[in-house]
Amino acid sequence: MVMTDVPAKIVYERPKVLDPRVTHYCPGCTHGVAHRLVAEVLDEMGIAGNTIGVASVGCSVFAYNYFNIDFVEASHGRAPAMATGIKRVYPDHTVFTYQGDGDLASIGMGEIVGAASRGEKITVIFINNANYGMTGGQMAPTTLPGQKTSSSPTGRDTNRQGFPIQTAELLSTLEGSAYIVRRSLHSSREIRRAKKAIRTAFEVQKGNLGFSLVELLSTCPTNWGMSAAGSRDWIEERMLPFYPLGDYKVSPAVAELKI
Amino acid sequence: MAKELIKGNTAVAEAALRAGLEAYFGYPITPQTELLEHLSARMPELGRPFVQAESELGAINMVYGAACTGKRTMTSSSSPGVSLMMEGLSYIAGTEVPAVLVDVVRGGPGLGNIAPAQGDYNQIVHGGGHGDYHLLVLAPASVQEAVDLTVLAFDLAEKYRNIVVVLMDGSIGQMMEPAELPPFQPLKTEIPDWAVRGTNGGEKRVLTSINLDPPAQEVMNLRLMKRWQEIEKNEVRFKEYYLEDAEFVVVGFGTAGRISLSAVRAAREQGIKVGLLRPITVAPFPNDILNELTDRVKAFLVVEMNAGQMLEDVRLVVRGRKPVEFFGRMGGVMPYPDEVLTEIKRLVEGPLTTEGHPRDRWLSRLSETIG
Secondary structure, three states: OOOOOOOOOOOOOOOOOEOOOOOOOOOOOOHHHHHHHHHHHHHHHOOHHHEEEEEOOOHHHHHHHOEOOEEEEOOOOOHHHHHHHHHHHOOOOEEEEEEEHHHHHHHOHHHHHHHHHOOOOOEEEEEEOOOEOOOOOEOOOOOOOOOOEOOEOOOOOHHHHOOOOOHHHHHOOOOOEEEEEEEEOOOHHHHHHHHHHHHHHHHHHHOOOOEEEEEEEOOOHHHHOOOHHHHHHHHHHHHHHHOOOEEEEEOHHHHOOOO | OOOEEEEHHHHHHHHHHHOOOOEEEEOOOOOOHHHHHHHHHHHHHOOOOEEEOOOHHHHHHHHHHHHOOOOOEEEEEOHHHHHHHHHHHHHHHHHOOOEEEEEEEEOOOOOOOOOEOOOOHHHHHOOOOOOOOOOEEEOOOOHHHHHHHHHHHHHHHHHHOOEEEEEEEHHHHHOEEEEOOOOOOOOOOOOOOOOOOOOOOOOOOEEOOOOOOHHHHHHHHHHHHHHHHHHHHHOOOEEEEOOOOOOEEEEOOHHHHHHHHHHHHHHHHOOOOEEEEEEOEEEOOOHHHHHHHHHHOOEEEEEEOOOOOHHHHHHHHHOOOOOEEEEEOOOOOOOOHHHHHHHHHHHHHOOOOOOOOHHHHHHHHHHHHHO
């Protein structure tokens, strides 16, 4: 190896907002990636000190352990309502929720639609991994047709168990939604795109432009019964056709944002 | 400040605002709606947050969020809506943040009707939500008292980091009475240390009701129970009427207590030595005065606008030492003073017993009346 005298340059480090602790998430799960992206954005924007996070119920129930910012913990599905209460009291603060698909798209559908339709100036990080992770992989509102889970053991039968909910598409129909996009965490290219979307979502809030949500397709190797690599492939092959990535709502004001 | 003729719901809303309410979240439901309507106009006028939520679930969780900032916050609803709020109340209690709820009770169960009732007593006083927690419950019997107790509710909620409920019924919410509104209090400028506000570079604060370690959760439960003991020691409130020489005592809260007072006065005019104990805090319950009365009176009559919910709390104190009888009307029917007077006379004439359950005797009498 040839040694050079070029001074060492830090090209990668832990975001300051991210607490240095051992993860409780399963190996191969992309919750950690999503946490890191949020932390990087809060650092880069320099807003961590006046940000309040709202954790939800699901695998990310302890999200607040990973962020060095003020946090509250909502009951199942109610994070957007709790965030509304905080944001209305502190309109100049940054308030975000971090919610999974069972929390947001099943039990919390009323609260998320309410918050989006009011144009609540909060940011929602929405993790879609097509099942209820924390309780052991039951069918979620996002479970794909035919997908086997512990509560759809022969595969989701749309005749009996209905169809998955396409959250980004649904929320994009609401006038109060300013920025609604879907990204994925299954490859480094998509992770970079996800980061950009998360940054935009927080900028939307900073600019008082309305409700912002980033849906992130996320792996769940443990409950899907796959390897980490296999679960990333599964997102690409199975989830992407049903949950196309894209910008579902970008209000004219958001389109003019310069970041 | 001069008295003005004002509707109960409106008066409570204005009183809360003047007590420094900084954020209100609610959902329309009769017979509470005027409270929400009044604040929908007044809060924005003063530049304070008002949100008509998507549901009572939404409203109570907005209150939960605002309560975590340490600001004065409240919601209001009526029975079916309050049922929906039970989850949120348990979480707020488990997070030990202060909040105020006004429950304008209507006839139930189910959708029931929109007439005045007291059927929420058990839900509010003895739980509703999951886990071990207590709500501090204030029960007004007039518009003026509702105003005064609303102001007090915020102070008590903050003092104990506990939920305080103003438990009134549809008649107090809907009727107009002369009442004096409180003076305007300045908004609080100090934020409690525990409240979230952004770290601003300092230590982070986390407000949560989750604790996966059972021994640690038990310590938290112990703290809640000790706080409740403090509340029991310091905050019992009640009104006594004609109790000095009373041989018979009527016990009733809120509107049932007020109706009973008319009956007690009529009985006094007929020479009957009867008095009234009207709990103002139904939680904590005025056990000591009731215990003291048990030693010196002949019998009790409990009057409620439900099937005898507070009755059980009275019986727990009296413990069979003296006869307890019950009279109630349910489902939004209000008792007449004449009916209560008849019950007082029945108590005086006897025969009285400490055997059996007063509810069974009342139900058999009531079935003869309303079949």
